[in-house]
Amino acid sequence: MAKKKSLDKIDLKILSILQNDARITNHDLSQKVGLSPSSCLQRVRKLEEEGYIEGYMANINLDMICRTVTVLVTVSLHEHTNDNFKAFEEAIEKFPEIVECYTVSGNFDYFLRIVCPDMNSYLKLNDDLISNMEGVANISSHVALAHTKPFRGYALDRLVE
Template structure:
């Protein structure tokens, strides 16, 4: 895990981050108005937040169901050995599959937790059997299917 030097955010920085996280398409004038600032200081603060790495980019939030990706699966993966070489090999293989939308190295009974999206159960079964299980170093994997999304990710808490 990367160690990141964190600078303290003041209230104006937090307002900017909250507003942009909610709507990344705000113009600087709209952002300034939403945060109670004038445009020049708002623009300078936003640029500083980008340069300091708090803001890493701007994206559209897309509905996966509208794309036909109706199945969301969390896959816990155990690897055979815990050598750096095997972990690196697994991590490189993960990058080859767009169906794997996130991958985290985790503690506990699993080594990695994947978030996978597919069209339907048949599509996931094919992906799981013909791709996931053939990735290097997998000892065991467990699939947990999301039945209902209770609280979707809408952004990080800005405390």
């Protein structure tokens, strides 16, 4: 989503705190940003309404729940037409194992992160991708061996000058 307005330092501080602790109480958040609880809550609600906060999620420790395999996949399409890109993007929505997709520049068109219960499940999904999606020229798979730096939020103070 495109930036709608200029955020002030308090809005940025609220966003920074919430991305690292979405369960913080409004009272504690208001103290950390130097606002009254009612003013802080108004700002949070406005940030939500304007789309700066898209939702709240829990970071699940998947390793404690089950075994998985994470595969980072690059995909190239035969032809670069809007119809082909749209068809591919609609098709991958049908695969809940595809947890992220980026359209990228360079030697391939898409970068996917896929999480499956095991390699056999991934191989079946890979076969489904190849056989059910016209226009796919190449799929290259890279099995993640370790998750050495998980996502922990954006460095808003460095991104916004």
